[in-house]
Amino acid sequence: MNLSTEEIEQRVQAFIYEWKDYDGKEIAESQTFWNELFNVFGKQRKTLVSYEESIKKMTGNKGRIDVFWPGELLAEQKGPGVKLDETVMQQALGYVEMLPDSEKPKKIVLCNFQEFKIIALASGEVKEFRLEEFGKYYREFLFIAGYSDYITYQEEEISLQAAELLAKLYTSIEKGDNKPSLELNYFMVRLLYCFFADHTELFSQSTIVHPFHNYLEKYSNSDGRDLHSHIRDIFEVLNTPKEQRDARLNDDLKSFPYVNGELFSDTSYRLYGNKEIRDTLLEVAKFNWSEISPAIFGTLFQSITNPRTREIRGEHYTSETNILKALKPLFLHRLEAEYETIKDNRRELEHFIEKLSSITVLDPACGSGNFLVVAYRELRQLELNALQYLHKDKKERHLLRESIHAEIKVNVNQFYGIEIEQLPSKIAQLALWLTDHQMNMQASSTFGFNYTRLPLTASATIYNDNALTLDWNAVIPASELNYIVGNPPFLGYANKDSSLEGKELLALQKKDKALVFANWKNVGTLDYVACWYKKSVDMMKLNPKITCALVSTNSITQGVQVFPLWYPLITEYGLHIHFAHRTFKWFNEAKGKAQVHCVVIGFGLFEVETKHLWDYELGKDEKDQPTEIVTERRSSLKINPYLVFDNEMIMVKQRSSPLDPSMPNMFLGSIARDGTSEKDATGKKKVDQGFFFTAEEKEAFLAKEPEAKKYFRQVLGADEFLNAKERYCLWLADANPVELAKLPEVVKRVNRVEQFRLASKRASTRKLADRSRYFGEIRQPTTDYLLIPRVSSEHRVYSPIGYVNKDVIITDSAISLEHATPYIFGVLSSRMHQVWLANVAGRMKSDFRYSNTLVYNTFPFPHEPTAKAQEKVEKLALQMLAIRQSYLEQGVTLAQLYNKESFRLYSDLVKVHRELDKAVEACYRKESFDEETNMERISFLFSQYQHYTDTLFAGN
Known part of the structure; x- marks a missing residue:
């Protein structure tokens, strides 16, 4: 039978105490050390593990594995003070390479008696801790005791179990005629203290194991109707000094310690108990709360509070x-x-x-x-380390016993x-308070x-x-x-x-x-x-x-x-x-x-x-x-x-025009203000009311009114551009009103737009009702233009932009740039511009939010690049467009092309982008930038921004 985790915890503390001062030689005691470590988990080492297992290295020489459990564990044991560095790691990994697959271990352990380093070979996860922290990390060795990987009691899983149990108890109390209230929540706080104390020796003065759980199980009726009186009795005892307690109390109640701190001073809350509440309370009390860090108590209570309120308030519990x-x-x-x-x-x-x-x-x-x-726990740990070092001479330990309250x-x-x-x-x-007790236990x-x-x-x-x-x-x-x-x-x-x-x-x-x-x-x-x-x-x-x-x-x-x-x-x-x-x-x-x-x-x-x-x-x-x-x-x-x-504390400020006056201006797309995005009472979008149409809706409309065909224009916003979606609109800006009057379906749409605008709460929108055949705000380019999505995912290698025909209507989810040469397109498609976007732009959640005033107008284009450098950028930009177009014609969208997970598949596109990046960077300076990080690029761009602004101010 496997040892319980509570038994293992007790053995862990004894193991720590036994070995914490060991400073001898590796060979002398390493096997004893590992024998006792396996005994912590209730196993005899000789039934599982061999020592000094001989193995033939790739060099032909023989080596010896210090501790070897085929398929489970390989340990490299070093002497006290030896660093568990990369050399030791490679030595252990070298042994693993020589083993047959059936014997390769799941974990490697490096140890020097006072320090551990555990490597999980499947995930590559590395955990390091000192011997005195073994109580926090012993779960990494629970496989020795026979626990499966599924129940290795990882903290997150335990926390989740605790949260679900607490929520279950709260729900059962709510169902039992106990209304949610602040008083109920305070009552739950006091119960949580008792759950924790019951499993962490806070109630150690009691002669009974888990006295809180056992008292309620022993004295309360199975129907739970008297549960309140017994819990109240415990709370009152916890709030009363022993010398002031009623002498008639039974021995079980007398054994509870005096807590003070006013935690149990208010016992006015009335719990209406029943069998379900009692059964659930005993189940929750029986859970091993010693595994829970007080740092996540807020998360536990998060499970029984209103998640909507939590979202509104912007509260996010921190790991x-x-x-x-x-x-x-x-x-x-x-x-x-x-x-x-x-x-x-x-x-x-x-x-x-x-x-x-x-x-x-x-x-x-x-x-x-x-x-x-966490701050308190870490300071206590530092103090404990210091005290342990201060009293490392065992001869002085008896003095510490007398002065411990003064020294901590x-x-x-x-x-x-x-x-x-x-x-x-x-x-x-x-x-x-509970963290204080945990640290006191560690000191003990x-x-x-x-x-x-x-x-x-x-x-x-x-x-x-x-x-x-x-x-x-x-x-x-x-x-x-x-x-x-x-x-x-x-x-x-x-x-x-x-x-x-x-x-x-x-x-x-x-x-x-x-x-x-x-x-x-x-x-x-x-x-x-x-x-x-x-x-x-x-x-x-x-x-x-x-x-x-x-x-x-x-x-x-x-x-x-x-x-x-x-x-x-x-x-x-x-x-x-x-x-x-x-x-x-x-x-x-x-x-x-x-x-x-x-x-x-x-x-x-x-x-x-x-x-x-x-x-x-x-x-x-x-x-x-x-x-x-x-x-x-x-x-x-x-x-x-x-x-x-x-070098400077540079802060980028919005601008109404580009830093480089030779660059063209960038404008937001047009805004319809036609009610298309309105929703009905059920939350669904209203249909058949504005200027916009899907491909199917357009065909259905033209089936009724084919004469309206010449007024339809393709529409592109960020979503349509990136995901190749078809969308159309009625563009009536240049229409002859006499002709429009002969098209009843078109007139219906115009009238609906008028009604939407008249019903608006915004005065500016109501004013637009007189011009209801027009988009609310028209900023349509008169020449072919570059389209830049205003929002682009962080999961893209580059934020795609592209040329669009002047007859395609651009909406306000995108930005247009007319008179953009292939050179400008190349620069805006480069890593340099992407770095500027990532650091200067705002975000919509985690996605980049492109802004003409904050990103484009502030971007420091290369200052006076040579004609040859510009020509190279232009050539590569056009080449990139051609390669990209070939994939678009095969049905691949821009969003798919530039996704970080799939970008590498399009090797020709990757290659031309890399070349374009280098060509753009060569326009800035001769020296190349660090390939691994963008930090050097953004620092350089900030310096260029400073140069431009200094020049502008000097010119003024």
Whole structure:
């Protein structure tokens, strides 16, 4: 029979304690080490694994595999202190190559007694951890105990199970005459504490295993009608010091500890129980809650709250992976490096521990406390590492037992939060207490004796208030604050929600923005998250040593939002960006994962010597690792608001005409304003009412009125252009009204357009009713033109553009460029322009949003390229058009041609595009650009933009 995970956990802690100070030789104890590791999972090593297995290398020499379990595991064991580097990795992989397929392992383990590196050969995933972290990573070895891959208890799967159980309990309570309310949610918070405590030794003073579950099972009636009184009794006991408890309490109740912290002070909620509620509650209580990280408690409660409300508010619960993208470069990396530098100096190590206990962190949009929980856990882990090193001499351990409460200094009262919703603010405080207990358990296993902090005497300061109307300096004085970090709401300025609640929230947020950005100009386009940047900088003005890292939508680093937000922050406040994660796909622990594209920006009011950027390849898997780009120490390079290195803090501002005056102007397509996009009461589009027709609708119309044929024109917008869709319109701008009057079907359409315009709430649209045979806004080119889609997918290698006949009507989902030479077409089709688009344009979700004023008019075309260079671009551009046309004639659409997944299949098109890219780049400069990254290209283009603007200003 397999060991339970609880038994394994106990053995894991004993294993850690036994081996944490081992500093001997590899050969002497490696086999004992692995024997005991297998025993942790209830298996005898000799029945599964061989040591020093002989194998013949490709060189002909013989090697020996340290630990070998055919088909499952191959381990390379090194001595203490030996680095588990690429050499060790290649040694293990070399052995794998020599094995027959039937014996190739699923996992490789590299180990030096104190460190582990696990490689899953199927996925290539690598996990690294230290021995003292084995309690967090033992699941990677559960296959030894006989658990299948399906039930290896990955954190996400466990979290999902817990969330579903919690939702099941909430649903059963709702069905049992218990109305949803804030009081019910608080009741659920208290239950969650009990579930967690029941499985993590918080109730360890009890002589019963899982006392909460067993008490309710033992004392409550099977029909569940008395469930409330028993839960109330437990809550009251948890809130009462032992010396003040009623002496008549039964022994099971007396055994519960005193918790304090006011968590159980309110027992007024009345639960109407029944059999289903009781059965579900016992099922949930029996679940192993010790596997759940308090950092995802918010996600658990997300499963029982209204998802629509969550979407409106812009709340997205953050995964630990994303939290650490902010915390590590903000302060954890620096503290870890400091620890490694000073750990052998006892006095400095003591000062380091004091320093950890003085760090303060504010999350001004803390939600359920995810950021605070992870930050607290990491500081406690650093403190634990330092204390362990400080007391590495076992002779001093008995002294630590006496002083442990004084020596463990990092506490939850170093953490501050602001949260507008009541329930998440309660969860945040609870999550920090439970994290504290988890870290106390880790300290207990590390030092070999029990350490707890019950009753609770310290707590985080969580304000239930609107962070944008609250003075942060009143939450924690700026003079006492070190770091601001968090994940503010993601609601965009263009977000529209027609519900009453949505309108009320938008009105509130508009009011908040007006308050935060009082006296600022052009802030109407800013996303709501921008308010937290301004408020953070306000705190920094009071204490310039404060630094901040915020997770945000990438929209504040793109498009029209850049200039109004960042220009004043940089020029007036003196803000410097210290590090950033460029656009990446959001993922979290929730079942319905939020599909958002984010950035992480770390900043302060002082410059730093070295700056870091992490760049992600768009369109890749959301969990792909980024490329880190670092400036040299004391480099003059800065990170600008587009999250790009450049020498100047360049911000691109919209222009009404091109930077290069020799370039033609670009215009939006025509807008019909004919009601075609209107929907009926069921949400379906209304038909037969405006100027537009599908191919089938056109034929049906002409069957009734064939004389109208000469008034039909083909229509192209972004969708039709990219996906080769047929669409037509009635174009009556040049029609003779006398002739039109003889066409009743056409007149019907004109009348419907008139009625639509007259019914509009917009005065400008109503004015158009007098001209109802015309499009509302006509911007049709008079010559053949280039068509540029206004929105193009991030999943395309290039954003396709193309030449269109002047008789084809262009709609406002596209932009036209007349008098575009093949040279201009070639430049706009190149990688250089694509890079500019990707960094400067706004986004619609993750797709590029092309703008004539912000992308084309600001684009720095090559400055005075030679005639020969231009000719080469023209030649390749025409060649590319010809190749592309051949595929279009075979039924392949532009969207399919340029999709990143299929582009490589069209090798001739790929080849000509690559040549065109190089030809365009040669128009800019002689030196070639880095092929692997676009960072050099965008930095160069920013410098060219600066050159153009300097020239323009000088000319003025």
